[in-house]
Amino acid sequence: LVGWPSSPPVKKVKVICIQNNADSEKYELDVYKRDVKALIELSKEALSQNPDAALVVWPETAVVPPVEYHYQKRIDYDRVEIINRLLEFLAGKDCAFVIGNQRTVEKSPFSADDYNAALVFDSSLGNVIPPKPFFYQKIHLIPFAEYFPYRKLAPGLYKRLLLGNDRLWTPGSEYTVFNVRSVKFSVPICFEDTFGSLCRRFVLEGAEAFVNISNDSWSLSIPCQKQHLAMSVFRCAENRIPCARSTASGVTAFVDRFGRVVSTTAPLEMNFLAAEMELPSQESTKSLYTRMGDWFALSILFAGCAILALSLLYFFLGSLKSRAESKRQKAESPRLAKDGKKR
Structure with missing residues (x-):
C-alpha cells in the first residue's frame, strides 16, 4: 500500500560503508590521529577490492577537527597535519567520499556556530584541495545532548551541559540533496533516520537514496544499535528508496527500497561493507507515503x-x-x- 505502484530500479551504484569502531567518548589528539589513520587504511583495503565504487561513506563525526576551519586558519599545527593527510588521501582517489565532521562557521572574530555535518568530497569536481566540500548540516538535533533550546532562559544549565566544550551544536535548516557520480542522495545523520516526515522531505526534494551516517558507540549496546537499524528500515519502505548506513561501531548495513536488510557487518569491530544499491528511476511513481505524508x-x-x-x-x-x-x-x-x- 505505501509503495504501490512503483517502477523497477533502473540504475545500480557501488557503495562502500566504513565501520572504524571508534570510541566517541574520547576527545584527544592521539585519538583523532588514530581514527583518521584507521579510516584511511580501511578505505584503501575496501577500494582495492571494489575499484568500481562510486561512493565511500565514513560514519558520523568520523573526523572530529573541523576540516575547512583548520585548513583556512592554520592555528593548530597538529590538527592541520591531520587535515592535510586526510585531504591528500581524498585527492588521490577516483570516487566521492561522504564524511561525518564537525563544521565550524565563524559569525564574527569572537563567535562561531558548530554543526554536526556531512561533507561530500569528489576529486573529479576539484573540491578537495583547497577543501570546498558540499555539505549537509543536521537539522533535527537531540535536545539537551546536541542542542539546548532554552539557552537564554537557563544559561547556568546550558553551561553544565557543555561538559567542558565551548558550545553545543547549532541546528541546520537546508534539506540538502547531493548530486555526485550520477547519484542523488541525502544524508540523514544518526537518529534523523527515525523521523518519517524529515526523510520524506529529502525524497520530495529529489533524493533517490539515503546515506545514513551514525555513531552509536556511546551506548556500548548491541541491542541499541540493532534497534536503531530496525527503526531506520521503515524510511526505505515508506519512500521506496534504498539506504546505505555507515556507523562507527554498528550496525553498518545496506537496506533495499522495500525495507529489507540486504547485508550487515558484525558490531563493535573494524570492518567495511560494499554493495550495489539499486536506485529507482526519477520518473517512478512516488509512494503513497511520500505523496501524502x-x-x-x-x-x-x-x-x-x-x-x-x-x-x-x-x-x-x-x-x-x-x-x-x-x-x-x-x-x-x-x-x-x-x-x-x-x-
Whole structure:
C-alpha cells in the first residue's frame, strides 16, 4: 500500500560503508590521529577490492577537527597535519567520499556556530584541495545532548551541559540533496533516520537514496544499535528508496527500497561493507507515503480524538439525565407518601 505502484530500479551504484569502531567518548589528539589513520587504511583495503565504487561513506563525526576551519586558519599545527593527510588521501582517489565532521562557521572574530555535518568530497569536481566540500548540516538535533533550546532562559544549565566544550551544536535548516557520480542522495545523520516526515522531505526534494551516517558507540549496546537499524528500515519502505548506513561501531548495513536488510557487518569491530544499491528511476511513481505524508496516522488520531470527545459528551449528557431523573423521583416521593396516607 505505501509503495504501490512503483517502477523497477533502473540504475545500480557501488557503495562502500566504513565501520572504524571508534570510541566517541574520547576527545584527544592521539585519538583523532588514530581514527583518521584507521579510516584511511580501511578505505584503501575496501577500494582495492571494489575499484568500481562510486561512493565511500565514513560514519558520523568520523573526523572530529573541523576540516575547512583548520585548513583556512592554520592555528593548530597538529590538527592541520591531520587535515592535510586526510585531504591528500581524498585527492588521490577516483570516487566521492561522504564524511561525518564537525563544521565550524565563524559569525564574527569572537563567535562561531558548530554543526554536526556531512561533507561530500569528489576529486573529479576539484573540491578537495583547497577543501570546498558540499555539505549537509543536521537539522533535527537531540535536545539537551546536541542542542539546548532554552539557552537564554537557563544559561547556568546550558553551561553544565557543555561538559567542558565551548558550545553545543547549532541546528541546520537546508534539506540538502547531493548530486555526485550520477547519484542523488541525502544524508540523514544518526537518529534523523527515525523521523518519517524529515526523510520524506529529502525524497520530495529529489533524493533517490539515503546515506545514513551514525555513531552509536556511546551506548556500548548491541541491542541499541540493532534497534536503531530496525527503526531506520521503515524510511526505505515508506519512500521506496534504498539506504546505505555507515556507523562507527554498528550496525553498518545496506537496506533495499522495500525495507529489507540486504547485508550487515558484525558490531563493535573494524570492518567495511560494499554493495550495489539499486536506485529507482526519477520518473517512478512516488509512494503513497511520500505523496501524502502522515495523513493516515493523523486521520486515525483525529478520529480517535473525535470518538473520545463524543464518548465523553455522551457520558456527560447521560450523567445530567440521570441526575435530573433522580431529582424528579425524589420530588415525587413525598407526594406519593402523602397520597398513600389519605387513602
